[in-house]
Amino acid sequence: MSQDRIFTRTAVDTTTAARTGFIDLPHGRVRTPVFMPVGTNATVKAASKETLEEIGFEIILANTYHLYLRPGHELIAKAGGLHGFTRWKGNFLTDSGGFQVFSLAPFRKITDEGVKFRSHIDGSEHFLSPEKAVDVQMALKSDVLMQLDVCTEYGVSEKEASSASRLTTEWARKSKDRWLSARGDFRGSLFGIVQGNFSRNLRTQSAQEISSFDFPGIAIGGLSVGEPFEVFCEYLEFTSSLLPEDKPRYVMGIGTPEYILEAVAAGIDMFDCVFPTRTARNGLLFTAHGPITIKNAKYVEDFSPLDSGCGCRVCREYSRSYLRHLFKEKEILYAMLATYHNLAFLHDLILKIRYSIDCGEFDRFRKDFLAAYHSRTE
Numbered sequence: 001m002s003q004d005r006i007f008t009r010t011a012v013d014t015t016t017a018a019r020t021g022f023i024d025l026p027h028g029r030v031r032t033p034v035f036m037p038v039g040t041n042a043t044v045k046a047a048s049k050e051t052l053e054e055i056g057f058e059i060i061l062a063n064t065y066h067l068y069l070r071p072g073h074e075l076i077a078k079a080g081g082l083h084g085f086t087r088w089k090g091n092f093l094t095d096s097g098g099f100q101v102f103s104l105a106p107f108r109k110i111t112d113e114g115v116k117f118r119s120h121i122d123g124s125e126h127f128l129s130p131e132k133a134v135d136v137q138m139a140l141k142s143d144v145l146m147q148l149d150v151c152t153e154y155g156v157s158e159k160e161a162s163s164a165s166r167l168t169t170e171w172a173r174k175s176k177d178r179w180l181s182a183r184g185d186f187r188g189s190l191f192g193i194v195q196g197n198f199s200r201n202l203r204t205q206s207a208q209e210i211s212s213f214d215f216p217g218i219a220i221g222g223l224s225v226g227e228p229f230e231v232f233c234e235y236l237e238f239t240s241s242l243l244p245e246d247k248p249r250y251v252m253g254i255g256t257p258e259y260i261l262e263a264v265a266a267g268i269d270m271f272d273c274v275f276p277t278r279t280a281r282n283g284l285l286f287t288a289h290g291p292i293t294i295k296n297a298k299y300v301e302d303f304s305p306l307d308s309g310c311g312c313r314v315c316r317e318y319s320r321s322y323l324r325h326l327f328k329e330k331e332i333l334y335a336m337l338a339t340y341h342n343l344a345f346l347h348d349l350i351l352k353i354r355y356s357i358d359c360g361e362f363d364r365f366r367k368d369f370l371a372a373y374h375s376r377t378e
């Protein structure tokens, strides 16, 4: 089915697995590699949709668990889905809700059919099945939907990892059946998720099984769950190498320059994380010479730009001293400016990464960027 071929590669690096390309989605073309800001409650905190458009984002995330509980997917469906509700013109990727059920719900019980849980807001009981996760995301009119999966932490037993991986495959089949039978003229793409924890055998088996369902795209789940950076890199590269080359590859929870560069080198096309926006609000700001903690006393009389090499609106117009003052006074403007810069910085990094891959210079760019990024000691 040609409508499910959504990814086109445009360049492949010679020394790493990095690649550039684009994904055609209902709300426009998304150039890759791509970093997607997280809009948990159908809004990226402290950033309006106009801000996201201005920076140049083509796709953002929304969290199904939160929107299902409040305001409820039926209400969003009445508004015409996420796009009608928020008026964001670009694409939305929604998660299945599973990750938040596992990390936020005060109670949950997994069966073969799905997961029963209590809301962290009011304690009400809910049941999320693979089919329902698809139904809710279709009601949201998401552009990229994720299957419900079972994620395991670093250090669980092989038995637990194996059982989670088996269930994830079973739920992949049910999710795809539901998506195919219910979609009609709905054009959102469903992605499968590879699990398998930190076992090469399980990862291989899961990658084969999930690939066999021929989803439009595939995510690598169960990484960045508390493992050391070296272990993350090893399993990311290994799992990525097992996936078909003609489908977009997505890794959840990646949002620092170091992790992004590693993911790109492993051949990953899409990643998202709350890190850049959350840490911005907490006072950590990216610069080409490493992150700075804006509350530090050394910035009291520093009237220079946040990052003189960054061309963003905040760096052109505001000083470190002023940003520090806004932070100390807990001004709302601080959160807006800090979020703007951190997102613009990462978006700019992505543009440079794409350019370096297209020129065959990615490995050198990565080394140069990291040498500068690690040069500051604060």
Ligand SMILES: [Zn+2]
Residues within 6 Å of the ligand: 306, 307, 310, 311, 312, 313, 314, 315, 316, 341, 344, 345
């Ligand atoms: Zn900036």
